[in-house]
Amino acid sequence: MKRRRKIILTRKPLRAKASPDDGCRILTTWKAGHLFSPSKKLVEDLRAGEIGEERYKDLYYVFDFPYESDIKVWIQGLRDAGAEKITFLCYCADGAFCHTHLAIDRLLRDFGKYFIDGRKADG
Numbered sequence: 001m002k003r004r005r006k007i008i009l010t011r012k013p014l015r016a017k018a019s020p021d022d023g024c025r026i027l028t029t030w031k032a033g034h035l036f037s038p039s040k041k042l043v044e045d046l047r048a049g050e051i052g053e054e055r056y057k058d059l060y061y062v063f064d065f066p067y068e069s070d071i072k073v074w075i076q077g078l079r080d081a082g083a084e085k086i087t088f089l090c091y092c093a094d095g096a097f098c099h100t101h102l103a104i105d106r107l108l109r110d111f112g113k114y115f116i117d118g119r120k121a122d123g
């Protein structure tokens with residue numbers, strides 16, 4: 001039986017040049033309404049200084065991060081499609097606080113048998 005390779009997970013600023021190396025590019029801004037998108041309110045509250053990064057992180061994981069069952073369906077879709085690499089896209093620059101890092105961190109922690117971290121040290 002063929003052993004499946006883990007899917008590489010990374011992120012990139014939306015404005016950075018697209019590359020074939022990005023693999024499957026997934027827009028995850030709040031407007032995109034993707035499974036891993038933050039809510040509009042969360043983004044606005046952070047921008048307005050109503051909440052800090054730690055609070056954003058807590059709220060994102062509690063209210064915006066998908067249920068395990070939905071994540072499992074998403075992962076199955078990726079595997080069925082033969083995805084080798086996923087690049088989450090957001091407006092935030094590399095190295096900046098961004099929900100894409102929160103999503104990747106949690107996916108690696110809870111679904112580490114399917115993914116490896118493809119972020120660079122400065123990403």
Ligand SMILES: [Zn+2]
Binds near residue numbers: 091092097098099100
């Ligand atoms: Zn971001």
